Amino acid sequence: MAQFWNQSCRPVNKKQNALSFSSHPCAAGIQSFAAHGGPLNNAFDVIVAGGGIAGLSAGLYAARFGRRTLVLGGNVPGGLLLSIEHIEGLPGFPEGVPGYDLCPIMQEQAEAAGAGFASAELERIETHGDGWCIHAGSETYTARALVVATGARLRALGVPGEAALDGKGVSHCASCDAPLLRGCAVVVVGSGDSAMQESLHLSSHASKVTMLHRGSALGGQASYRERVLADPRIEHRYGVVVTEILGDGAVTGVRMQPTGGGPGSELEASGVFVYIGVEPNAGVVRELVECDDRGHIRTDAYLRTARRGLFAAGIVRAGASGQAAGAAGDGVNAAIMADRYLRNGIWN
């Protein structure tokens, strides 16, 4: 999955950075880090944490504005989109586009604009003069502006059997695992866009897809709802919650409980796909910024957090659209606002 990152993504070359630093048009702005004793060759104008569509868009625009830019891509280059077989709703792609095609192109575009990449995760940040000191892997970087675009991870059910059978029939990736379950009955837990989209993908491989809904109706976009309800291979059970995933070494089914009470029941399945929402990857900055009650980072309309020089973009942000186009727009906006901040130094 991380192949393209390894192929086309060069870890930041320190020597190169040091050389380009002195001639870089923004060098004056970076000098402050030298004055603060920061490592000159690891000093950036803008560091973007996150290699998903928000982070890649922020990296592209920060570089286009001539800012010395580093994208810390984390462990999943391309983010959530990388494993999506058919991204829908992205302007310019009326037929959809596979994530594994789109993500490398976005990265290459940001690189061509001048952004540097490192596949490390942002692990810790602390204030450093009028900017930030950023710890990632074995490296320490400095930047006056930091865009946190660390995205989200799919939420787990948290029921018995789930962890033990992860990768043995329990999955969060229909595109990856649907071919392995050709002709088998599978269960999809969830009622939103992701659950419907992945059910549609699974229905072309599995013998039957049963969607398990906690509520009494499908959520999400009408575009998905209509297709899911019209698909003869997708069945629906409403008003149930999964209480256990069954199997010994491989998934054999699920145990369910009606939400309104009453006796539980079991359903046979060889695969269980869980799409019950996401949890933001905001832990690394949670102590520094304000978050909503679900852990998403709060920003103002300019994507500024409560901390000077710290922006948030994409699905990690409170109020984000949850769509790829929205995350791209966030990344662009955050980079433009970061550039403005670096130019005029005004935060409020």
Ligand SMILES: Cc1cc2nc3c(=O)[nH]c(=O)nc-3n(C[C@H](O)[C@H](O)[C@H](O)COP(=O)(O)OP(=O)(O)OC[C@H]3O[C@@H](n4cnc5c(N)ncnc54)[C@H](O)[C@@H]3O)c2cc1C
């Ligand atoms: C199953 C599914 C199907 C979807 N289908 C569609 C669709 O068809 N159309 C659509 O518009 N949207 C779709 N979405 C939503 C879309 O995936 C998200 O809106 C989008 O990926 C959000 O982008 P992001 O960059 O904010 O976050 P992410 O995609 O989550 O990317 C976050 C990035 O940050 C990195 N990271 C995490 N922690 C750190 C750290 N500490 N330091 C550095 N990097 C870090 C990760 O490795 C990753 O690279 C789908 C989502 C799911 C789950």
